[in-house]
Amino acid sequence: MAGERIQVPRGTFDLLPDDLAQREQVEQAARRVLEPAGYRRLETPTFEATELFARGVGASTDIVQKEMYTFDDGGGRSVTLRPEGTAPVCRAYLEHGMHRLAQPVKVWYLGRFYRHEAPQAGRYREFWQVGAEAVGSADPAVDAELIVLLADLLEELQVRDVVLSLSSLGSPDARSVYRERLAAHLRANEGRLSGEVRERIDLNPLRAFDSDHPGTQEVMRDAPMLLDGLDDADAEHFARVRGLLDDAGVAYRVDPTLVRGLDYYARTVFEFSSGALGAQSGVGGGGRYDGLVEQLGGDPTPGCGWAAGVERMLLAAGGRPVPALPIDLFVAYAKEDMRPEAFRLAAQARRSGLSAQLELAGRSLKGQLKQAGRLHARWAAILGDEGASLRDMESGDQRVMAPGDVVAAVQRGERL
Numbered sequence: 092m093a094g095e096r097i098q099v100p101r102g103t104f105d106l107l108p109d110d111l112a113q114r115e116q117v118e119q120a121a122r123r124v125l126e127p128a129g130y131r132r133l134e135t136p137t138f139e140a141t142e143l144f145a146r147g148v149g150a151s152t153d154i155v156q157k158e159m160y161t162f163d164d165g166g167g168r169s170v171t172l173r174p175e176g177t178a179p180v181c182r183a184y185l186e187h188g189m190h191r192l193a194q195p196v197k198v199w200y201l202g203r204f205y206r207h208e209a210p211q212a213g214r215y216r217e218f219w220q221v222g223a224e225a226v227g228s229a230d231p232a233v234d235a236e237l238i239v240l241l242a243d244l245l246e247e248l249q250v251r252d253v254v255l256s257l258s259s260l261g262s263p264d265a266r267s268v269y270r271e272r273l274a275a276h277l278r279a280n281e282g283r284l285s286g287e288v289r290e291r292i293d294l295n296p297l298r299a300f301d302s303d304h305p306g307t308q309e310v311m312r313d314a315p316m317l318l319d320g321l322d323d324a325d326a327e328h329f330a331r332v333r334g335l336l337d338d339a340g341v342a343y344r345v346d347p348t349l350v351r352g353l354d355y356y357a358r359t360v361f362e363f364s365s366g367a368l369g370a371q372s373g374v375g376g377g378g379r380y381d382g383l384v385e386q387l388g389g390d391p392t393p394g395c396g397w398a399a400g401v402e403r404m405l406l407a408a409g410g411r412p413v414p415a416l417p418i419d420l421f422v423a424y425a426k427e428d429m430r431p432e433a434f435r436l437a438a439q440a441r442r443s444g445l446s447a448q449l450e451l452a453g454r455s456l457k458g459q460l461k462q463a464g465r466l467h468a469r470w471a472a473i474l475g476d477e478g479a480s481l482r483d484m485e486s487g488d489q490r491v492m493a494p495g496d497v498v499a500a501v502q503r504g505e506r507l
């Protein structure tokens with residue numbers, strides 16, 4: 092009995108061959124931009140011990156509070172589909188003793204991430220991120236290098252209308268003092284805040300900057316700004332990051348309300364958004380996370396990194412058409428009994444390093460040549476009683492030869 096059709100789960104999507112061809116370009120671009128700067132690829136599992144994110148990302152964050160796919164692995168251990176990549180990279184850094192390597196350790200990754208959010212354009216429950224992390228150096232040149240690399244990647248992918256926002260959250264100590272001041276400001280204006288912000292005054296007052304509630308936004312307009320209260324070392328660090336970006340010709344806007352959703356950031360935070368996207372305009376962002384490795388049980392170790400959403404980058408790039416991969420040879424046959432010979436020729440061509448396809452749909456000879464054209468085949472071999480006619484699909488010229496000579500003729504590639 093035919094059942095109801097089963098569809099892809101909400102907030103997820105299939106990647107069809109054309110989609111993947113586009114994504115291969117993203118992967119190649121990431122490699123091209125990041126590897127010459129010394130970033131090498133590292134991949135971590137798609138699920139981790141829940142504790143990693145609870146401790147690493149922060150218990151008060153939206154991600155940990157509402158968005159994690161957490162389940163029992165069947166053996167009484169709680170695991171979570173990774174919502175982000177920085178905490179896993181820092182776990183791997185510790186687990187493999189990478190502090191013994193030359194510092195900073197620079198890595199990049201590309202993979203799937205999971206957040207239980209309400210799906211909308213550009214927001215999915217399973218999505219892809221490309222990310223880069225440099226662990227083991229507090230040098231402001233690391234922050235600037237990472238920002239420049241993400242700017243280069245976005246440019247390479249032709250992401251449109253890109254704006255870079257930049258801020259500094261200072262050190263964790265300065266931040267906790269600031270949090271108290273901000274919480275006091277919020278409490279003094281409690282009546283004008285949204286319910287959600289009010290409930291989280293103590294838990295995470297910084298998130299009030301992200302609220303789209305008009306009353307809350309008004310209150311935030313007179314809120315004290317963290318950026319105005321940086322201590323000397325943090326202010327100096329931030330000034331040096333900005334100076335390096337100025338030198339590199341990367342435009343940015345200092346945005347004191349940029350807080351980002353994760354607890355582990357300290358000092359530099361940044362976000363690239365695109366005017367070509369709707370409400371979900373963030374294409375990529377990151378920052379410095381000097382306390383994270385220590386929080387995960389390591390020695391105090393500075394770090395900095397970013398992640399960019401692959402779907403958002405592609406959306407904001409406006410979907411470049413993917414050129415069909417041309418093939419070298421299409422093997423056609425004039426008569427049904429030539430099929431075994433055609434099969435052999437196609438297999439031999441592939442073993443010789445050519446891309447070759449065989450007629451598989453029982454088309455007429457005319458239909459087969461049409462198909463060769465659709466596939467952008469450079470050559471077509473038509474097997475018949477007199478041998479193989481090798482056709483130059485560009486000029487239409489044709490020459491008869493022994494089937495055994497076809498591969499060599501294609502490899503020579505001279506016009507007929």
Ligand code: AMP
Pocket residue numbers: 175206208213214215216217218219220352373374375376398399400401402403404
């Ligand atoms: P975040 O660390 O949350 O700023 O995420 C980094 C980037 O990942 C964002 O700028 C987005 O491009 C992308 N991203 C985050 N969450 C989602 C989601 N639910 N669906 C698609 N892309 C996302």
